[in-house]
Amino acid sequence: MDVRVSVCGWLLALAALLFSFCGVSAEEADAAGVSLVPQIHGALRARYEMDTRGAEQRFQLRNARFKVQGNLSSAIDYMVQADLCDRGKMKILDAWARIEFVKGLRLQAGQFMMPCGVDNFRNPSNYIFINRSPIGKEANNLRGVGAKLSWTRALAGGRSLTLEGGAFNPTSIADQEVWVRKLAYAGKGILGLGHGLSLTLGGETIIPDRVRINKFDACVGWTQGPWELSGEYLYKHYTGDRHPAVHAWTVWGNYVRPVRWGVFNRASLQGRWDGMTDHSGGAGDPSLSLSTTDSARNRITVGGTLTYAIARVRCDLRVNYEKYFYHRGVSPAGLDAADKVGAEVVVVF
Numbered sequence: 030m031d032v033r034v035s036v037c038g039w040l041l042a043l044a045a046l047l048f049s050f051c052g053v054s055a056e057e058a059d060a061a062g063v064s065l066v067p068q069i070h071g072a073l074r075a076r077y078e079m080d081t082r083g084a085e086q087r088f089q090l091r092n093a094r095f096k097v098q099g100n101l102s103s104a105i106d107y108m109v110q111a112d113l114c115d116r117g118k119m120k121i122l123d124a125w126a127r128i129e130f131v132k133g134l135r136l137q138a139g140q141f142m143m144p145c146g147v148d149n150f151r152n153p154s155n156y157i158f159i160n161r162s163p164i165g166k167e168a169n170n171l172r173g174v175g176a177k178l179s180w181t182r183a184l185a186g187g188r189s190l191t192l193e194g195g196a197f198n199p200t201s202i203a204d205q206e207v208w209v210r211k212l213a214y215a216g217k218g219i220l221g222l223g224h225g226l227s228l229t230l231g232g233e234t235i236i237p238d239r240v241r242i243n244k245f246d247a248c249v250g251w252t253q254g255p256w257e258l259s260g261e262y263l264y265k266h267y268t269g270d271r272h273p274a275v276h277a278w279t280v281w282g283n284y285v286r287p288v289r290w291g292v293f294n295r296a297s298l299q300g301r302w303d304g305m306t307d308h309s310g311g312a313g314d315p316s317l318s319l320s321t322t323d324s325a326r327n328r329i330t331v332g333g334t335l336t337y338a339i340a341r342v343r344c345d346l347r348v349n350y351e352k353y354f355y356h357r358g359v360s361p362a363g364l365d366a367a368d369k370v371g372a373e374v375v376v377v378f
Contacts, residue, residue, distance in 0.1 A: 062102070063102060064100065066099065069096070071095040074374070075374045076373040077089075077371065081350075082368060085364060090117070091116060093113040094112045094154075096109070104129040105126070105128050108124070109124045110123040124140050124141075125141050134179075140172060140174045140202055141172060143195070144177055144216055145244060146169045146231055147246070148161070148169075148248075148259075149169045153377075154377045158330055159332070159371045159372075163279070164246075164261055167310075167323050168305055169244065173197030173198060173202065174202055175197030175213075177194060177196075177215075177216075188221055190218070191218065191219040195214070196214055197214070213234060215231070215235075216231065217232070231247075238313060243266045244263060247262050257283040258281070259280070263278070271318055276305065276306045277304070278304060281302070282300050283297055285297040292337050293346075294338060297334045299331070299332045299334065299349075300332075302330075303328055307323070309322050324355065325356060326366060331349070332348055333347075343376070343377040344377075345374070345377075347374075350370050351368060351371070353367060
């Protein structure tokens with residue numbers, strides 16, 4: 030009953046927000062120089078998976094994600110994003126407002142992904158594979174409540190530079206009542222080199238419990254014609270040597286071609302190699318060594334996707350096979366990290 034009331038409350042609040050904005054007159058919108066009507070976007074992912082060794086299987090509504098975003102003026106925008114069914118649970122993910130003081134310089138405040146990394150910034154509307162990499166799931170998937178400054182500038186030769194940096198509560202997004210003396214910080218720089226090539230460097234320092242964790246991330250991406258390639262590396266260090274440093278990586282490629290196969294107008298092939306060393310979430314007694322929450326592993330993923338895309342809407346039919354590799358004597362803690370075949374239907378609107 031509590032979950033139903035919560036969901037209904039959020040839906041009613043969202044409806045009230047939309048109606049209030051839709052009531053803005055065309056004259057007021059023209060005077061502001063921008064449309065004040067909120068935009069609604071979303072992504073639905075229905076999934077089937079089967080363990081290739083024990084033949085255990087399951088269906089999931091992996092995501093029912095909805096996003097409302099809009100503008101109050103040409104210099105002020107906002108976004109609220111929630112997942113109404115993240116494996117059966119509702120989550121409020123992002124809620125922020127952003128102000129542009131001068132061209133290219135913006136202040137963003139609220140709840141959002143801390144600015145470090147690349148793969149962790151992908152969302153269900155632009156996933157390449159059914160399951161996320163260790164960087165995007167275990168090692169660097171962190172939203173925070175705080176504020177950040179971002180600055181973007183176009184450079185000569187078709188290049189560009191974006192710098193971001195912010196301060197956040199060190200506690201989780203579910204614990205915002207605590208007063209603290211030490212904050213968490215994160216920042217990254219994105220250099221567009223032209224010809225589809227980009228370089229991203231980032232760093233983050235957090236305190237998920239009582240042990241400070243420092244991260245460094247680097248990513249190289251290249252997009253040209255039908256090809257998209259990316260390689261990312263994350264180094265995660267626990268102060269006081271409470272746990273061995275973590276190395277995580279993902280290297281993947283995507284090849285896309287237009288087709289005319291029934292309703293589908295695009296087909297693509299994907300391949301990925303990713304993995305990480307023993308990983309700890311960072312919670313525990315700072316006088317003791319931290320326990321390993323995710324065992325070291327490597328994985329190879331191959332797959333294909335058929336897509337129907339028109340304008341800003343899309344439907345993907347995706348199939349993946351995942352093969353895991355563990356150290357001798359180490360077994361997967363569960364079927365989520367075991368060899369499997371998966372298929373999903375994704376609708377993006």
